[in-house]
Amino acid sequence: MGFYLMRTTNLYAPTLREAPAGADIPSHKLMIRAGMIRKAAGGLYTYLPLAWRTIRKIEQIIREEMDAAGGQEFMMPIIQPAELWQESGRWERFGAEMLKVKDRHGREFCFGPTHEEMITDVVRNELRSYKQLPCMLYQIQDKFRDEIRPRFGLMRSREFIMKDLYSFDKDDAGADISYQKMYDAYTNIFTRCGFNFRPVEADSGAIGGNHTHEFTVLAENGESDIAYCESCDYAANAEKAELSPIVADKEDMLPLEKVSTPGTNTIDLLCDFMNVSQEKTIKAVAFQNEKDEVVLAFVRGDHDVNDVKLQNAVGALDLRMADDDSIRAAGGEPGFMGPIGINKGTYVVVDSTVMNMFNAVTGANExxxxxxxxxxxxxxxxxxxIVTDIRLIKEGDPCPHCGKPVKMTRGIEVGQVFKLGTKYSEALHATFLDENGKEKPLVMGCYGIGVGRTMAAAIEQHNDKDGIIWPRxxxxxxxxxxxxxxxxxxxxxxxxxxYDGLKVKGVDVLLDDRKERAGVKFKDADLIGYPLRIIVGPKAINNDDIEIKIRKSGEMIHLGKDECIKRVQELLKTL
RNA sequence: CGGGGCAUAGCUCAGUUUGGUAGAGCACCUGGUUUGGGACCAGGGGGUCGCAGGUUCGAAUCCUGUUGCUCCGACCA
Structure with a gap:
């Protein structure tokens, strides 16, 4: 027929019986075993042909949906000049995660960890009129973030492929429309990729902005904790999920009293000693911000501190656990901290629920x-x-929307949509003239998808003991x-x-022509996870009995040569 | 960055305690027998034992330093 035969003998896909030490989660192990990726260094991977085919299919789905939503594909450099980042104030703020380099002239650059500054610079001189708006530009690009701890293969690598789209509108109403278009496009993309996913409300993090959803694939090995409600459509990242204060039963306020509680430096020990329930205690957690100032957080004994909420409450760039010396310097005593008697000027943040408590137990700073x-x-x-909500949601807490108990699950964040507002356009003076000739900052949005992570997430969600089970x-x-x-x-x-018959019909097909024993080829097919396998053996030659095996269900279909092509096309539609 | 672990053949690992000729399985090459779920027999190639110092007649093994990887905690697509 003149088609180029895509043969296994001509495919570089070195499969492995065992996964190298250090690969811990299914997607990482399977991608290595299936000959899809190889590691070059920590967080740096080569995509071998099989992986690259999948990457390109994901990218194609993304392209189609971005284009349908009005996006225009373009490409920016990965190396970016320091000046732009200094202008936005993120040269320092992004911190060690940004890989900085100097050229031969000593001029400073970074490997782009993201492209808000770049894109704003691109448009600020030439996107000047409301008539040019709205405008959406996107690229599919490598990014580099010098992660503290790269792990889980492509799930958290340092160099990674990301689709990022930036929207520019003349006002908030326009930005809302762009946001909704992207939200819908993302829903289409992840549906087409075969995911069980949820768009969840999230914290906006270091990138800035005020409204955001993360698109999260539900999977055991995810790094995000997701709270979701089965009674309504609420879903939120645990670090975002807001909680209303719990109202305790009213009691008469008894006089404040100091008690000796030797050795009770944990809530458990304290409750045993005092014979009270955790709900009657106030737990203290001490943090330090980037300036080494102590931030004391107080929540009910059975609750945990949500450090993202806490960080937002005190406007900190960074929070870490405080060391004992710093706690003492602030007037506290490790293990026995309380809000009463802390030095003035120390951040004291009390969870709203705590303020509703009666006759509770707390540390006396001695x-x-x-x-x-x-x-x-x-x-x-x-x-x-500071009194505010700093509590971490847990299973059974009331849903912020409907009040029913929420469920918790793990998820992999594969995409995020942000309403940025005018943060970058103001910092970088990207303005346009409106209908009245008045100069205004562009209203921006940015929308990312981790392409490699999407591939990894697909494997996390679709695998069994034999290998990968690809969505078609x-x-x-x-x-x-x-x-x-x-x-x-x-x-x-x-x-x-x-093979030819399928190829003519546009099916993406591979011929395993290796002179290996059948078992070897079957094992590899299961491992790599082709949705359908067509087996041509002696029975096919002698009895016109061709077998089609469905990877997902394990079902085996026997049929004749004449029906084969048609049946495969039908089956593919269901996978 | 803090805390643990590891580093020996392409991959998984033994050998290190007690210093004395560098090993196994898988993978790879050759020949033969096999051939519907990772075959078998015979032969073969492949390692400056992470790197640098030191101790010793002699170091994969002991000492010091260093680098890389990895797991657990704080960041993120």
Whole structure:
């Protein structure tokens, strides 16, 4: 037929029986074992042909949806001049994650960890009129972030492929429309990729901005904790999920009293000693911000601190656990901290729920001493304390939308949509003239998809003990044709005929013509995870009995040569 | 960055305690027998034992330093 035969003998896909030490999660192990990726260094991977085919299919789906939503594809450099980042203030703020380099003249650059500054610079001189708006530009580009701890293969690598689109509108209403278009496009993309996913409300993080959703694939090995509601459509990243204060039953406020509580430096020990429930205690957690100032957070004993909320509450760039010396310097005592008696000027953040408590127990800032009958509404001076929601959501907490108990699950964040507002356009003076000739900053949005991570997430969600189970849309090949014994000319010829027949119909097909034993080829087919396998053996030659095996269900279909092509096309539609 | 672990053949690992000729399985090459779920037999290639110092007649093994990888905690697509 004149088609180039895509043969396994001509495919660089070195499969491995065992995964190298250090690959821990299924997607990482399987990508290595299936001959898809190889590691060059920590967080740096080569995409071998099978992986690259899948990457390109994912990219193609993204392109189609971005274009349909009005996006225009373009390309920016990966190396970016320091000046732009200094202008936006992120040269320092991005920190060590940004890989900085100097050219031969000593001029400073960075490897782009993201492209807000670049794009704003591109448009600021020539996107000047409201008539040019809205405008959406996107690229599919390598980015580099010098991650503290790259891990899980492509899930958290340092160099990674990302689609990023930037929208420019003349006002908030326009930006909302762009945001919604992208939200819908993302929904289409991840649906087409075969995911079980949820768009979740999220914190906007270092990138800035005020409204954002993360598109999260539900999977055991995800790095995000997701709270979601089965009664309504609420879903949020745990670090974002807001909580209303819990109202405790009213009690008479008893007089504040110090009690000796030797050795009770944890909530568990304290509750045992005092014979009270955790709900009657106030837990203290001490942090330090980037200026080494101490931030003391107080939540109910059975609750945990949400450090993202806390960070936002005090406007910190960075928070870490405080060391004991710093705690003492602030007037606290490790293990026995309380809000009463802390030095003025120290950040004291109290969770809203705590303020509703009655006759609670809290540390007295002296070793082996607690206060009892603490009534925050009476005993915590308003002066200098911050009262807000800093609590981490947990399973069973009331849904912020409908009040029903929420569920928790793990997820892999594969995409994120942001309303940036005018943060970057103001910093970089990217303005346009409106209908009245008035100069205004562009209203921006940015929208990212981690392409490699999307591939990894697909494997996390679709695998079994034998290997990968690709959704058809992003499989490296849709079908593999396996002559059981490629040394038998009749089998090879029939397999080639079927290959040609499928190829004519536009099916993405591979011929496993290796002169290996059948078992080897079957094992590889399962490992690599082609959605369909067509087996051409002696039965096919003698009895016109060709077998189609469906990878996902394991189902085996027997049919004749004449029906084969048509049936494969039908089956593919269901996978 | 903090805390643990590891570094020996392409991959998985033994050998290190007690210093004395560098090993196995898988993979690879040759020949033969096999051929519907990772075959078998015979032969073969392949390692400056992460790197640099030191101790010793002699170091994969002991000492010091260093680098890389990896797992656990704080960042993120």
């Amino acid at each position: 070793k082996d001493v607690h206060y009892k009958n603490v009534n925050p509404s009476r005993d915590f001076s308003d002066e200098g304390i 849309a992003i499989a490296p090949f849709e079908v593999v044709v396996v002559p059981v014994n490629a040394k038998v000319p009749e089998q090879l010829e029939l397999a080639e005929q079927i």
